[in-house]
Amino acid sequence: MASIRTTTKGATSSGDVARRRFTWYKIKEGVIPYLLIAPLLILVAVFVYWPLIYSTYLSFFDWNFVRPDKNFVGWDNYTQLLDDPRFLRSLHGTWIYLVTLIPIQVFLPLGLAMLLWPIRRAKSQGAYRVILFSPTVVAWSVGAVMWLWIFNPLQGLLNKVIAEFGVERVNWLSDRNTAIWTVIIVATWKTLGFNLLLYLAALEAVPHDYVEAASLDGASNWQIMRTIRFPLITPTFFFVLVTTVISVNDDVFGAINVLTEGGPFESTTNIIYYLYEQGFKYFQIGDASAVATIIFVATVFLTWLQFRFIEGHVHYG
Numbered sequence: 001m002a003s004i005r006t007t008t009k010g011a012t013s014s015g016d017v018a019r020r021r022f023t024w025y026k027i028k029e030g031v032i033p034y035l036l037i038a039p040l041l042i043l044v045a046v047f048v049y050w051p052l053i054y055s056t057y058l059s060f061f062d063w064n065f066v067r068p069d070k071n072f073v074g075w076d077n078y079t080q081l082l083d084d085p086r087f088l089r090s091l092h093g094t095w096i097y098l099v100t101l102i103p104i105q106v107f108l109p110l111g112l113a114m115l116l117w118p119i120r121r122a123k124s125q126g127a128y129r130v131i132l133f134s135p136t137v138v139a140w141s142v143g144a145v146m147w148l149w150i151f152n153p154l155q156g157l158l159n160k161v162i163a164e165f166g167v168e169r170v171n172w173l174s175d176r177n178t179a180i181w182t183v184i185i186v187a188t189w190k191t192l193g194f195n196l197l198l199y200l201a202a203l204e205a206v207p208h209d210y211v212e213a214a215s216l217d218g219a220s221n222w223q224i225m226r227t228i229r230f231p232l233i234t235p236t237f238f239f240v241l242v243t244t245v246i247s248v249n250d251d252v253f254g255a256i257n258v259l260t261e262g263g264p265f266e267s268t269t270n271i272i273y274y275l276y277e278q279g280f281k282y283f284q285i286g287d288a289s290a291v292a293t294i295i296f297v298a299t300v301f302l303t304w305l306q307f308r309f310i311e312g313h314v315h316y317g
Contacts, residue, residue, distance in 0.1 A: 052296065059289035066283065077290040087291075089266045090274035096180060097187075097252050097270055098245075104188050105195060105244045105251075110237070112192075113199035114225065129200070133193030140190070144258035147186050148173075151259070176267035179260050183268050186255040195240050202236035203229060234314045242306050246299055271295060 059077055061070040081087045112132065119125050135143065150157045151172040159169045172182050206229050214224050230237075253272045256262055262269035262277070271291060279288030 055289045055292045057289075058285055059293050061286050063285045064283045065279075065285050073286065077286045078294075081287070081290065081294075086266060086269075086277075087271075087274055090269045090271045093180070093266075093268060093270040094249055094272075097184070097249055100184055101187060101248050101252065102241075102244055104184075105191055105248065106237075106241050108188070109192055109195035109240075110199050112196050113203060116196075116200065117203050129193075129197065132196055135189050136191065136193040138190075140254040140258055143186070143190065144255075147182075147189075147255075147259065151182055173260055174264050176264050179264055180268045183252060183255045183259060186259065187252040190254070191251050195244070198236055198240060199233065202233035206232045231315045235316055238306075238311060238314045241310070242303060245302050245306065 058070075060072060060074055062073045062077070063070040116125055116128055149155075153159060153169055153171045153174070156172070158172065163169060170178060172178050210228050210232075211224055214228055219227070249270050249272045252270060253276070256268055256270065256273045257276070260268040262273050272295070275288050275291040275295070278284045278291065
């Protein structure tokens with residue numbers, strides 16, 4: 001009898017130990033993934049969400065970044081923007097950059113990828129990739145010096161070339177009719193290669209069986225591209241479109257800051273450069289925070305529009 005009790009007690013103890021171990025294992029299984037991503041979540045919270053919240057808070061105050069007290073002004077920082085001609089000119093420049101650079105940065109790399117794809121096995125494609133992608137890794141300070149030399153009105157390479165054809169020299173960076181186009185050219189040069197590599201990687205992932213079957217059925221290269229390749233790379237196309245819309249005005253900021261500083265007569269400025277001037281030149285932190293909040297809301301809205309009306313045409317899988 002005693003041995004039976006001992007055996008039962010031992011079995012019960014073993015069962016409790018097994019249950020405790022199983023419970024501890026389930027707890028670790030549920031907690032460890034969150035512990036692993038906790039450092040990233042903390043960094044995102046500290047360097048993304050907290051600045052966003054604090055910037056929105058500052059947009060309701062008049063503060064010059066120096067004095068300790070902040071004067072609450074409510075919505076004045078937002079309403080006064082509409083009376084600021086510099087802000088209105090920055091909106092005009094922002095619109096021009098959106099209308100011109102989004103098609104260029106989305107479709108031009110796609111076209112180049114289509115041209116490079118047929119020679120994917122040739123050694124020359126590697127050289128083309130390096131040439132087209134290298135501006136992406138070049139620092140703005142280095143690239144700007146080169147472009148300042150190219151656009152120099154007296155000794156610039158571009159003016160020397162057009163002078164050979166009898167064309168008068170152009171003040172590329174000081175003429176308001178040409179300055180904004182120089183900024184667009186430099187911004188395109190800087191960002192073109194990254195999207196190009198994304199498209200080339202997407203084309204590489206298209207199953208060869210589909211293309212071969214279409215070729216056997218007599219489809220032309222254009223038909224294959226239109227009905228097979230492009231539909232299968234639409235996830236990459238959509239990604240490039242969304243990220244370009246989000247970052248296009250950030251990308252052009254470097255060219256504006258180095259080449260023109262928003263001039264001449266603020267013809268090349270945009271809303272990002274206006275924010276920079278208000279916050280870090282004139283120390284109008286309330287105005288700059290209001291602009292930052294507007295940019296955030298507009299970016300979220302544009303991104304939502306793309307997911308709402310374009311994502312439905314993307315062929316996943």
